[in-house]
Amino acid sequence: MNINYDERIPNNVDLSTNKTLQRALEHWQPRFLDWWKDLGPAVFQNNDVYLRTATSVDQQGWATFGMVKMPEYRWGIFLADQKQDRTIGFGDNIGQPAWQVVPGEHRSTLRRLIVTQGDTEPASVEQQRALGGSAPSLYDLRNLFQVNVEEGRHLWAMVYLLHAYFGRDGREEAEGLLERHAGDADKPRILSTFNEPIRDWLSFYMFAYFTDRDGKFQLKALAESGFDPLARTCQFMLTEEAHHMFVGDSGIGRVVRRTVEVMNELKTDDPTRIRAAGAIDLQTIQKYMNFWFSSALDLFGSEVSSNAASYFANGLKGRPDESLYEDHVAAGEYALDLPDGQGGVRSESVSMRNAMNEVMRAAYIRDCENGVKRWNKIIEKGGVQFELRLPSARFRRTVGSWANVPTDPAGNPISPELFGASLPNWIPMPADQEFVASLMHSVLEPGKVAAWIAPPDRGINNMPVDYEYVRVS
Ligand SMILES: [Fe+2]
Ligand SMILES: [Fe+2]
Numbered sequence: 001m002n003i004n005y006d007e008r009i010p011n012n013v014d015l016s017t018n019k020t021l022q023r024a025l026e027h028w029q030p031r032f033l034d035w036w037k038d039l040g041p042a043v044f045q046n047n048d049v050y051l052r053t054a055t056s057v058d059q060q061g062w063a064t065f066g067m068v069k070m071p072e073y074r075w076g077i078f079l080a081d082q083k084q085d086r087t088i089g090f091g092d093n094i095g096q097p098a099w100q101v102v103p104g105e106h107r108s109t110l111r112r113l114i115v116t117q118g119d120t121e122p123a124s125v126e127q128q129r130a131l132g133g134s135a136p137s138l139y140d141l142r143n144l145f146q147v148n149v150e151e152g153r154h155l156w157a158m159v160y161l162l163h164a165y166f167g168r169d170g171r172e173e174a175e176g177l178l179e180r181h182a183g184d185a186d187k188p189r190i191l192s193t194f195n196e197p198i199r200d201w202l203s204f205y206m207f208a209y210f211t212d213r214d215g216k217f218q219l220k221a222l223a224e225s226g227f228d229p230l231a232r233t234c235q236f237m238l239t240e241e242a243h244h245m246f247v248g249d250s251g252i253g254r255v256v257r258r259t260v261e262v263m264n265e266l267k268t269d270d271p272t273r274i275r276a277a278g279a280i281d282l283q284t285i286q287k288y289m290n291f292w293f294s295s296a297l298d299l300f301g302s303e304v305s306s307n308a309a310s311y312f313a314n315g316l317k318g319r320p321d322e323s324l325y326e327d328h329v330a331a332g333e334y335a336l337d338l339p340d341g342q343g344g345v346r347s348e349s350v351s352m353r354n355a356m357n358e359v360m361r362a363a364y365i366r367d368c369e370n371g372v373k374r375w376n377k378i379i380e381k382g383g384v385q386f387e388l389r390l391p392s393a394r395f396r397r398t399v400g401s402w403a404n405v406p407t408d409p410a411g412n413p414i415s416p417e418l419f420g421a422s423l424p425n426w427i428p429m430p431a432d433q434e435f436v437a438s439l440m441h442s443v444l445e446p447g448k449v450a451a452w453i454a455p456p457d458r459g460i461n462n463m464p465v466d467y468e469y470v471r472v473s
Contacts, residue, residue: 004016008026008029009022009025009026009029009075009076009077010074010075010076010077010078011076011077011078012056012077012078012079013077013079013160013164015077018164021163021164024163024171025077025159025160025163028159028163028171028174028175031175031178032075032152032155032156032159032178033071035122035178036070036071036125036152037071039122039125039126039129039181040070040125040129040148040152041070041125041128041129041132041144041145041148042129042130042132042133043132043133044070044132044141044145044470044472045069045070045071046069046071047069047470047471047472048067048068048069048470048471049067049068049069049070049141049142049145049146049469049470049471050065050066050067050142050460050461050463050467050469050470051065051066051067051068051070051073051142051145051146051149052064052065052146052461053065053066053068053073053074054076054078054153054236054240065460065461067471070145070148070149073149073152075149075152075153075156076153076156077156077157077160078153078157078236079229079232079233079235079236080232080233080235080236081232082228082232085097086098086228086231088226088315089224089226089318089322089323089328090224090312090315090318090319090322090328090329090330091226091312091313091314091315091318091328091329091330092313092314092315092329093226093314093315094315094328094329096226096315098226098227098228098231099226099227099228100228100229101165102165102166102227103227106227106314106316107166109310109311109314109316110227110230110316111162111166111169111170111173113222113230113311113316113317114158114161114162114166114173114230115158115162115173115176115177115190116190116191117158117218117219117222118154118155118157118158118159118162118173118177119177119180119189119190119191119194120189120190120191120194120215121151121152121154121155121157121158122151122152122155122177122178123180123181123182123189123191123194123195124147124151124182124194124207124211124212125148125151125152126181126182126183126189127182127183127194127196127197127198127207128144128147128148128198128204128207131144131198131200131201131204132144132145133442134200134201134440134441134442135201135442135443135444136201136443136449136450136452136453137443137448137449137450137453137455137456138443138444138445138446138467138468138469138470138472139449139456139459139460139465139467139469140201140251140453141444141469141470142460142469142470143243143247143460144204144247145470146243146247147208147212147243147244147247150240150243150244153240154237154240155177157233157236157237158177158233159174159177160233161229161230161233162174164229165229182194182195183195183196183197191299192295192298192398193211193214193295193296193298193299194211196295199433199436199437200433200436200437200439200440201251201440201453202255202280202284202285202288202436203288203292203436204251205247205248205251205252205255206248206252206288206289206291206292206293207248207292208244208245208247208248208251209245209248209249209251209252209292209368209371210248210289210292210293210295210296210368211292211295211296211299212241212244212245212248213245213248213296213364213367213368214296214299214300214364215241215244216238216241216245216367217300217320217360217363217364217367218299219234219237219238219241220234220238220320220321221317221318221319221320221360222234222317223235223238224317224318224319224320224322225315225316225317225318226314226315226316227316248371249371249374250456250457251453252285252289252371252375253371253374253375253378254453254454254455254456255280255285255452255453255454256282256285256375256378256379256388257378257382257454258279258280258451258452258453258454259274259279259280259281259282259285260378260379260382260384261279261382261454262274262277262278262279263279263382263384264382264383264384265277269384269385269386271283271284275435278439278451278452279451279452280435280436280439280452282379282384282386282388284428284432284435284436285388286388286389287425287426287427287428287432288428288436289372289388289390289391290391290395290396290409290426290427291396291427291428293368293390293391294391294395294396294397296364297361297364297365297393297397298397298398298399298400300357300358300360300361300364301357301399301400302357302399302400302401303336303338303355303357303358303400303401303402304336304350304354304355304358304401305354305356305357306354308353308354308355308356308357309351309353309354309356311356312330312353312356313353319356319359319360319363320360320363321363330352330353330356331352332351332352333349333350333351333352334349334350334351334352334354334355334358334359335347335348335349336348336349336350336355336358336401337394338401338402339394339401339402339405339413343413343415344413345413357400361393365390365393368390369390372388372389372390375388376388389409391409391410391411391426392407392409392410392411393411394407394411394413395407395408395409395410395411395426396426396427406418406419406420407419408422408426409426439451439452444470444472446466446467446468446469447464447465447466
């Protein structure tokens, strides 16, 4: 279905036929724009940016590209097309017709799921707001802004559901999404990762790779939901999310490539010399990876969770790629490795439904491995002896069975003293952050790229790499 751009709020949900909803959303729209101006990108708000905008939601070319000033971006409401006679695909209600309205008994749970997802979208824009002041190239600056406007649209997606299906409390929750702010001492964002500062572009790429990928898995699980409008909303959000994964994956790959080049030019693997030459040593890249990966793992929740079990049982939230599983009732057992409380590890078998968070986290980790393999190929091709590794899912956790259990990055339980003493080798310390910050300077000449990162392989939408992706002059 094509998107109607003649209206104040572009949409493919026939908004004009529901005047009450239209008015409520038109009332929210100026608040969103105020938020965007106050807490969206701190610079280049009035410059033309080469951005894609959705024009239809089907697979072929849903996006058109053009020069847009960010505050004029056409944020709107886009749902994937409705599937005729869709049924619930898992849990105790399997085979029953998907819900087109919110079932009363699941109302507060669905609202909480939508608010929690919705809260992450503007949070990431807030976390990234200062990065435009130190972009390594116009290409990267454009990608940052593309991610930012799309996270803004994802907020619209969740606000639409709240307004359209949850009445007055939905409207209040939509206000709250603009009132909490990333890192705010009084009104922080709901999930801790979304309050972490994103200080530099290395962190940005890590965030886009690891944290946006958590978003991808949450959206995949919600795209299975028996609540059909939520499923359709998330299906379309996933098509936008793919670019965010690419920005993270290719960004980290380019940093690694540049480091390997410098190591070969200088014939050294000494981090001090690599840093002196203006590249980021692989050990520091590993530390950033350890930090953002372990932080993202917490987002999946506790290993054993009765909430997760009831989301699944009730058909509210499935497993990512539910259709690939054979048993959609999830009747089996799942083996967990848990801390034994005495510095060791014990095995426990729990019901599959209670282990849903862990099932999802395991699928996420497998997906994360793909990028690590690609980055290691770059290192190997460069003839350098070094292997980047995802830390264990037990490492540095603050949520679930492994929360505050000291382990090394391989997941071996260790003493709190050893953990404390070793942590500076495992995650970025202020000195590492200061070094990375020292490299962050804007490079705004078309085709030029900062010295700490390799240029991209190709441009956006078949445009040349040296295209002026943001008109800064
Ligand atoms: Fe998003
Ligand atoms: Fe994203």
